[in-house]
Amino acid sequence: MRRLALALAATTALVAASPVGAQSVDRTVIARIIDEGTNQSEVMVNSQYLMDMIGPRLTNSPGMRKAEDWTQKKFREWGLSNVHKEGFDFGRGWSIERASVRMVSPRPIQLTAIPIAWTPGTNGTISAPVIVAPMTAERHFDAWRGKLAGKIVMISRPTNGSEETDAPFERLSGDQIAKLDSFRQPRYDPVAADRRLKRNDFQKKLVAFLKAEGAVAFATESYRDGMLLHGEGYLFGVGDTSPIPGIQIAAEDYRRLARIAKVGAAPVLEVMSDVRFDDSDRNAYNIIAEIPGTDPKAGYVMAGGHLDSWVAGDGATDDGAGVMMVMEAARILAKMNVRPKRTIRFALWAGEEQGILGSLAYVEKHLATRGTGTNTQTGLNRYMGWSNRWPVTPQPGYGDLAAYFNIDNGGGKLRGIYAENNIAAAPILREWLAPFASMGAKDVVISKTGGTDHVFMQQVAVPGFQFIQDPLDYESRTHHSNADTFDKLKGDDMRQGSIVLAGMLLQAANAEKPLPRGPVPQQPKVTDPFAYGDPDDDR
């Protein structure tokens, strides 16, 4: 009893020391969230359905279409309001029906391989010798001209085996989190950005070159060892897809092919890739649902994850986990019949894996546009170029989004949140996390994190944040791989994440003021005008 009394006293002290003062949500309400999110949790049952029964959700694929329907249906079942989808121009639908890659000479071996996303099928089985012809820039084409006809072109430079001395499964220590709490000055280098944009066109030129030379297919090396596959491809636009089939081969198998080709006759492969394009609807769709606020002038808060995934696994940790935590937070709050001051909006993004395109479309429609005239770039180029267009022009609704929370770092529990250099917001975020300290979520670190759906909001100074999560085996094994399956999700982590998110959203929705944000960004000065760029940018 004494220990308990001390713990209660400590909690009270923490609240008293809070920088903002008044709690926007009573702790008895937080306790109800925890009860609903543990004893009545549905997050693992729903996760199993999304990952196992629907499976991979490449943007505009049949799996993604099913997921769009199913998630809206669930939101409606739970009593969410304004459930709808918002379309944006994306590109082609594509899915794998079956595939097989075999070495037939010098000896038979079934290889571990996967069709590269959005490449065409082989229309039956093709048989051809390989040629190892690594190309990473147009200037490499000359060396291979006239040598590729009738070949399967191995375009990756074969790597050596890795020596992985980090544990594959990891939970963050306090020290590791503390290191993230360090302000790094922003960088602006428009020349480098333009070069990256240019380099991004190389893939299109490469497949056109391969086709012109008469190559029958191309092959890449998987970037993780241990027979893992990924199969990402980025030529998804209508009119942009590769004219010849592409396959990604497991690193061990790819290296063996390259070694055999080096010492003697080129190995001969049999490739069968049966894939399906679906161009019936070019639009991708973000899924939106809401718990309406009681004050129509107070704006809204929002949480999101991306519903789309890659094709090799079932998109469990990337980002089925984030989507399921967002949906479970919605279910918990709806079940509790909360009546928040601000509307709480839930967003399941599409096209994240092809350049954060779903949330970018949302930003352009609801928050702010960039540049003058029409942005004619599409796909990955739109993503690459967007941050370098000026000025930023707020749209109606720019001021309405009081806070955005994103989850997209795997299935690990939430340990804290990145404050994205927002010095003014950090103490408020810390206050909102305080009730969840004993569940492992307590740290607010000042640093930024990228690569997912809060970044374009951040770029227009809308307060969007991403949580810190325990990595588990996200980096080592599951991220984008064929091992990204439901069994990688941990029930305790998934329930904790759902609860913390629900609590953060409700506190943000009821907070007296929206989270502080900076002014509308102006074109920055070049940060280091006398520095030489990365020589890789010249490739």
Place this chain on the structure above:
Amino acid sequence: MRRLALALAATTALVAASPVGAQSVDRTVIARIIDEGTNQSEVMVNSQYLMDMIGPRLTNSPGMRKAEDWTQKKFREWGLSNVHKEGFDFGRGWSIERASVRMVSPRPIQLTAIPIAWTPGTNGTISAPVIVAPMTAERHFDAWRGKLAGKIVMISRPTNGSEETDAPFERLSGDQIAKLDSFRQPRYDPVAADRRLKRNDFQKKLVAFLKAEGAVAFATESYRDGMLLHGEGYLFGVGDTSPIPGIQIAAEDYRRLARIAKVGAAPVLEVMSDVRFDDSDRNAYNIIAEIPGTDPKAGYVMAGGHLDSWVAGDGATDDGAGVMMVMEAARILAKMNVRPKRTIRFALWAGEEQGILGSLAYVEKHLATRGTGTNTQTGLNRYMGWSNRWPVTPQPGYGDLAAYFNIDNGGGKLRGIYAENNIAAAPILREWLAPFASMGAKDVVISKTGGTDHVFMQQVAVPGFQFIQDPLDYESRTHHSNADTFDKLKGDDMRQGSIVLAGMLLQAANAEKPLPRGPVPQQPKVTDPFAYGDPDDDR
């Protein structure tokens, strides 16, 4: 200069402190071994040929036959003497031509799977629903009787995902090696041994039951996470092979099937397994080669590794690496034209993966037999039962084998040697390792190690030893898996191992006396007659 002088002084002191005194091999000869094994090394070129061009070497498979021929050819090229093969009764030949496993319902997905060794093919593509029916003992059959007709029976109990917090790639620290230097008393429990023997027959009963019930195939779960495959099977004897096809499915894919089956209609699989049996020669063959000794009465020393491998990878670290180090040691010593006192014999074993059967056949033929009457057990049962047969009867040649060195712990460099409780041999082994301390091989630990080709020699008190090796990614990833490929071999390690082995062999061949050995073993007393056995033994 001063540091070097100190180092030399230390070396001299070590030699002076040696328990045996006179060095059997001058250090200038060791230096020549090192020169030949580094500057003129052929171990990686030969390894590439064995792993990439010949590939997996399941005992009696076409790959193993090729390897038998190629290794003899290389030994002859290098000038080894008495190069020949020694046959022993084994069983059927088997190899994979092609294979494909797909889930077709509830959604299409190409699964990661491999035919289980020595199971028959599907004769085209079969399509059937799965049923999850874990069985590990005959008493489990009743629950499934009448339910398996027309099904693919998933006989493994689905596991949960692993949380691997050990580094996948490891080199041993001094502390780790020091822990191995601990004498553990031997254990003798004939009842447990008999139970294991009985349990081993279960697999045959299981496949017969599945066939009788009308199952069309069976499936097991791979025992490593991360999409790795293994495909071991032990029913290889003529008349013993499974009557229905068996496939091993990657853990992630197997669990998904089990979950889907649990929540709704059973998933339907399409299985195509195109495998080949070859019964033209039931015999497996050990490969033998020699450097003749100058003293016909001095007997011989021997080194060995096993040439056979499993089917999923190319048998690089298990045990291509050991075989290649043994062969490179032979090449180095032959090239140097050594004239040792004792004959140096090199042995490449067959049937190791099915119960250490090649070296067992060697022991029975050349060293000692066990039991009375004819041992009619075959295959794994012969292995399981052999240690429990009494008395041990020495054969002509029993005393001739002065020392045996085995390499079969992956591709990592040699760090020392297990003395196998042989207190008398330990200081001599330590002396022989001394010249290689600066190469990382120096520790002699008293403990025993099992599971490979020195064990049956040890069991009849012939001094056979296995080296301590850096694990690298043997345990985490390559052992028996489809990732056991040439790229896992490290040139520095392979050269070091070859050099150390050549040095050990030459010193053993020239030593004044054979290594000390104990008396011919008598049937031991039951070690702990009042202890209860492992309850698992009752299964």
